[in-house]
Amino acid sequence: MIIRQMLTAVLLLLPGLAMADTDPLFWPLRYDERGLPLTDVIIDGKMHTLMLDTGSSTGGHFYERGLNELVSVSGPGATRLEDRRFIDISGNETRVPVWNLNHLIISGIRFNNIEIVPFKPWGLSIGNKKPVNEVMGLGLFHDRRFMVDFRKNRLWPTYIPSVSDIDKSYRWSSYPVEKTQSGLLITAIVGGIKLKLLLDTATSHSMLFADRLPSDTLFSGCKTVEPEASDQDCRVTTFSLKDNQGNSRNESAIVISGNRPNGLDFDGILGMNVMRDHLVIIDIPGDIFSLSD
Helix, strand or coil: CHHHHHHHHHHHHHHHHHHHHCCCCCEECEECCCCCEEEEEEECCEEEEEEEECCCCCCEEECHHHHHHHHHHHHHHEEEEEEEEEECCCCCEEEEEEEEEEEEEECCEEEEEEEEEECCCCCCCHHHCCCCCEEEEHHHHCCCEEEEECCCCEEECCCCHHHCCCCCCCCEEEEEEEECCCCEEEEEEECCEEEEEEECCCCCCCEEEHHHCCCCCCCEEHHHCCCCCCHHHCEEEEEEEECCCCCEEEEEEEEECCCCCCCCCCCEEECHHHHCCCEEEEECCCCEEEEEC
């Protein structure tokens, strides 16, 4: 009887121990060598390290073995969709199979109607360093508002202001965003010309395609954004963002030589250099991107 009571007590404690490792309100963030956000989560009883990539409109990019396991576990809740063509900012194209999951539970939080694809490292990469981590994309949050605290390194996968006062001590600037097949686009201004930038937490620096810029655009050297680089390594220019109150903020971007690849619906990328050390709220149903002071 004593042994049975002890066993029961241990079993009752186990859920509490698990919750201590994964706070149900937020997920801790850490960063890779490029300063891009990662979080460790539990999916179907297994640990996954996922990069937060708002530049991907898909819900998740998983290693093939893990993806097959998720599809198998989901059973009738998994539907094979048509293969989809993806184009990166280098102009490279790839086609991948797509699955829709009725729901996916990540560290105890349920996400509904999620599309997942096999993970493939690709894209424009500084220093030829391709991503190696699985990805949680913008599509995971398609029906909600979420918050990322890049100061204290926390991600709230579901953010309800009335539940927490975490955002009350900050001043916020809010910007309208446009949902497209690529993701969320925010309007930037260069020399009086409006450009559409893809909101992307998986890009360390903001970027602009050279052919989208006015002919009289002024440039500076690469040290402007990367002190350890040579000025000849890249060209840099500035752009401005105007919030809903009409206030402007200036930011820097690396200029990508050549023309924007066919098939892309944006003129550049709003990267982590804008969001680092700030709090960010992305309200997908409300089409609003908010940035703390």
